[in-house]
Amino acid sequence: DAGVIQSPRHEVTEMGQEVTLRCKPISGHDYLFWYRQTMMRGLELLIYFNNNVPIDDSGMPEDRFSAKMPNASFSTLKIQPSEPRDSAVYFCASSHRDRGLRGYGYTFGSGTRLTVV
Amino acid sequence: GNSVTQMEGPVTLSEEAFLTINCTYTATGYPSLFWYVQYPGEGLQLLLKATKADDKGSNKGFEATYRKETTSFHLEKGSVQVSDSAVYFCALSDRTGGFKTIFGAGTRLFVKA
Numbered sequence: 730d731a732g733v734i735q736s737p738r739h740e741v742t743e744m745g746q747e748v749t750l751r752c753k754p755i756s757g758h759d760y761l762f763w764y765r766q767t768m769m770r771g772l773e774l775l776i777y778f779n780n781n782v783p784i785d786d787s788g789m790p791e792d793r794f795s796a797k798m799p800n801a802s803f804s805t806l807k808i809q810p811s812e813p814r815d816s817a818v819y820f821c822a823s824s825h826r827d828r829g830l831r832g833y834g835y836t837f838g839s840g841t842r843l844t845v846v
Numbered sequence: 847g848n849s850v851t852q853m854e855g856p857v858t859l860s861e862e863a864f865l866t867i868n869c870t871y872t873a874t875g876y877p878s879l880f881w882y883v884q885y886p887g888e889g890l891q892l893l894l895k896a897t898k899a900d901d902k903g904s905n906k907g908f909e910a911t912y913r914k915e916t917t918s919f920h921l922e923k924g925s926v927q928v929s930d931s932a933v934y935f936c937a938l939s940d941r942t943g944g945f946k947t948i949f950g951a952g953t954r955l956f957v958k959a
Contacts, residue, residue, distance in 0.1 A: 733889075760945065762946075762947075771949075771951050771952060772890075772935070772949050772952070774946060777946065785946065820889050820890070822889075822890075824945075826945060834878075834880055834892040834895050835882075835890070835892065835947060836892070837889030837890045837891070838889050839887075839888055839889050840888075840889050
């Protein structure tokens with residue numbers, strides 16, 4: 730398995746532009762998570778899906794952020810319009826529960842480094 | 847609610863020194879506990895895990911024991927290498943949290959040759 734695949738690896742955009750980040754989870758994983766990492770705030774959970782359904786989006790900063798998972802093998806995180814304070818590394822992770830329903834640990838992608846100028 | 851507290855860094859050690867990174871947790875249920883490692887420019891990688899009290903997780907010379915009585919999961923390694931320089935995250939998940947993983951703030955480790 731190629732692991733969790735994110736694209737692009739780097740994105741530089743101007744303030745006000747729309748940005749779309751993409752993620753392909755590991756086949757067979759039924760949980761998908763979007764995280765944001767900054768020096769100031771550390772690792773923040775934005776939203777997560779179970780079986781393609783959004784379960785908790787309480788970490789999404791504001792209405793400029795939206796996420797979709799149209800099928801089990803693809804998810805997007807969109808920022809529209811983007812602002813300089815959105816500059817961060819965005820990670821996607823996938824997981825599944827073990828037979829004891831105890832959580833198996835996450836597999837993270839390599840991240841997308843977003844810079845909004 | 848659930849939370850994880852780990853020692854602040856950075857931690858600077860010489861090669862072959864003994865490493866301990868402290869981690870304590872608060873949880874309402876019976877969580878699984880994890881250590882993740884993040885190398886520069888990469889995503890987090892699962893290093894080891896333990897799912898019940900007194901379990902010991904181990905990988906690549908690193909170990910951590912799930913101590914329910916002290917609500918701790920300290921990471922140890924007997925002899926660190928320069929290649930161990932990274933940020934280490936302690937984490938937990940349980941059913942009451944909807945299987946979300948709660949991460950600590952991370953501890954940066956520098957190992958000098």
